[in-house]
Amino acid sequence: MTTAQELRDKKQTYFDDVEVGHQFPPLVIGPLTATHLFRWSAAIENWHRIHYDQSFAIYHEGLPNILGQGSWKQSILPRYLKDLCLPDGWPWKVTFQHRAMIVPGDTLTVWATVTKKYEEEGMGFLDLDVGIRHYAETCPGRATIVLPIRNGKPIPYPFVPPKKLVSQ
Amino acid sequence: MSQATPQGASALTPEVKAVIGAQAEKIEASLPWGIEREGLRIFTQAIMDPDPRYWDDDFAKKTKFGAIITPPIYCTYLGRRTRPGGEDPVTRAFQENPESDGIVGVRTPDTRGGLPDIPTPLVRTLNAGNEIELRQYPKLGDRIFSQARYADIKERVGKDGSRMLIVTTETVYTNQNDEVLCILRASSIKR
Numbered sequence: 325m326t327t328a329q330e331l332r333d334k335k336q337t338y339f340d341d342v343e344v345g346h347q348f349p350p351l352v353i354g355p356l357t358a359t360h361l362f363r364w365s366a367a368i369e370n371w372h373r374i375h376y377d378q379s380f381a382i383y384h385e386g387l388p389n390i391l392g393q394g395s396w397k398q399s400i401l402p403r404y405l406k407d408l409c410l411p412d413g414w415p416w417k418v419t420f421q422h423r424a425m426i427v428p429g430d431t432l433t434v435w436a437t438v439t440k441k442y443e444e445e446g447m448g449f450l451d452l453d454v455g456i457r458h459y460a461e462t463c464p465g466r467a468t469i470v471l472p473i474r475n476g477k478p479i480p481y482p483f484v485p486p487k488k489l490v491s492q
Numbered sequence: 493m494s495q496a497t498p499q500g501a502s503a504l505t506p507e508v509k510a511v512i513g514a515q516a517e518k519i520e521a522s523l524p525w526g527i528e529r530e531g532l533r534i535f536t537q538a539i540m541d542p543d544p545r546y547w548d549d550d551f552a553k554k555t556k557f558g559a560i561i562t563p564p565i566y567c568t569y570l571g572r573r574t575r576p577g578g579e580d581p582v583t584r585a586f587q588e589n590p591e592s593d594g595i596v597g598v599r600t601p602d603t604r605g606g607l608p609d610i611p612t613p614l615v616r617t618l619n620a621g622n623e624i625e626l627r628q629y630p631k632l633g634d635r636i637f638s639q640a641r642y643a644d645i646k647e648r649v650g651k652d653g654s655r656m657l658i659v660t661t662e663t664v665y666t667n668q669n670d671e672v673l674c675i676l677r678a679s680s681i682k683r
Contacts, residue, residue, distance in 0.1 A: 328542040332551060353540060360538075367538035368569045371582060373594040380593070394619070395569070399539050402564035402624060407543075412556055414626070415564060421621040465621075481556055482628035482671060 326351065326407060334410045339441065339448025339471040346438040348452075351404045354431030356392060361428065364396045392426030397456055397463045404434040405454070405467055413471040414483045418454065420465025430458045436467065444486040446477045503655035503682075504647040507611040511642050518639040519605035521571035521665065526635045532562055539563060561629035567636045567665045568624075568676055571605070607640055607661065612682060614657055620679040627672045635668040643677065656683040 362376040373380040374391050381387045398420065405415035426432065433456070440451035448471045456463040470479050529547075536546045544551045545561050552560045574581060585597035592598065630636060643662035649655055663676045 325540065326542070328544050331543045331545075332548075364538045367534045369572050369574060371594040371598050373592075377594075384591070385593075396539070398622060398624070399563065399565060402626065403539055403541050406564055417623060417625040419621065419623040422619055478556075483626065485627075 325353065331407065331410065334407070336410075336412055337408065337471060338474045339443075339450070339476075340474045342438055342441070342450065342471075344438050344441060348408050348436045348438075351400075351407070351434040352431065353400070353434065356426065356428055356430050356432070358390060358428045361390060361392055361396075364393055368395060370395065388425075389427040392430070394422045397422065397426070400432075400434060400456060401454060401463060401465065401467070405436070405452075405469055408436065409469050409471065412479055413469060414479050414481070416449075416468045416470050416483060416485065418465055418467040420454070420463050422463060424458070424460040424462045426458060426462055432462070433457045439466075443473065444489060446473065447471075447479055447486070448473045448476075449489070500653075501655070502647060503612060503614060503657050504645065505612070508645055508657065511608060511610055512645050513642060514608055515641040516605050516607045516639060518637055519571075520635060521567065521605075521638040522634070522636040523570070523573060523575065526633050526668075527562060527566075527570075527630050529560075529632060532560075532566070532632070535566055535569070536563060557629060557631075560632045562631070564626050564629065565624055565674060565676070567630050567638075567673055568663075570636050571638060605638060605640060607642060610642075610645070610657070610659065610682065612657060614655075614682040616683050618681040618683070620658060620681045622679070623677040625675040625677070627674060628667075630667060630673055636673070637666045637668075639664050639666075648681075650683075654683065656681055 365375045374385055374387060375393055376390055378390050381390045401418050401420060402415060405418060409415050436452045436454045438450050439453050442449050450469050450471060452467045454465050454467045455461045472479055532546055541563060545555055549560060581598050585592045588597050640661055640663040644660040646658045647655060648658055658679060658681055660677055660679045665673045667673055
């Protein structure tokens with residue numbers, strides 16, 4: 325897990341610092357409990373019983389246990405990318421699919437590997453393979469983050485994607 | 493094998509093509525008081541993100557964002573919240589069906605912001621993946637608006653010859669100044 329102090333003190337990773345194949349430090353979360361799942365359901369007012377009512381999940385729905393929410397996973401990926409980019413980069417976009425189920429007891433590793441790097445309008449773009457892994461990839465995907473180039477121009481905020489990249 | 497379309501008949505009919513680009517009304521996703529601190533605390537703790545940019549005003553002012561911000565896709569969950577003052581949807585759902593799964597009948601029957609149904613006999617829907625594009629983080633006090641549209645509908649033929657539709661819905665989230673915060677593109681398979 326990442327602490328508040330680590331996020332407060334986070335040093336910028338520059339575009340110049342990473343190459344294709346670079347693996348960013350993973351974020352490890354867990355083991356997840358039923359309470360974690362219930363907390364998320366309550367936070368977003370998702371009352372689907374498969375996420376917090378174990379007897380309903382098993383005996384009514386035929387599931388192995390209550391299930392972790394896809395919406396939680398899809399919030400974790402942007403959160404991780406945000407952390408990678410802090411303080412001055414930008415987690416521009418992420419695409420992913422929901423695959424294997426997550427259940428209480430699972431420990432998840434959120435990861436990202438650089439697959440391509442390129443410059444556009446003075447900013448450094450990194451394409452990434454990303455995912456959330458337990459015994460399998462539960463949320464494989466791709467992302468593009470923007471990091472400042474050392475001694476280059478700041479990343480604009482609000483972020484305005486280069487026109488050349490918008491239609492891709 | 494799909495049972496819903498005649499063998500060999502395209503599922504991408506002129507009627508289906510006609511809804512590509514159809515746009516829903518723009519609605520306010522946030523509650524009338526906008527983004528507030530307590531809801532933000534509950535959400536950030538549920539994703540286990542202790543970032544001081546979400547709660548430490550002094551620190552947040554010194555960041556490039558200049559103020560407290562929310563997590564990247566926080567605004568996409570605001571529309572799920574039950575608006576106060578109406579009938580309790582949970583009580584109603586379980587009175588109607590004690591075996592409710594917690595979804596059917598629980599959602600407030602709020603049809604604002606909905607897209608038209610796709611005129612197809614393909615009724616099974618599967619999630620085919622999502623894309624999230626970020627432009628700006630919402631701030632405390634921001635009012636959030638959303639507007640959905642059918643960005644694209646394509647046809648795919650399965651190995652068994654069955655026809656299916658790949659539907660991409662794009663929802664744009666904006667603030668009270670009409671600035672784009674985030675764009676959610678959700679793809680689903682109808683078969």
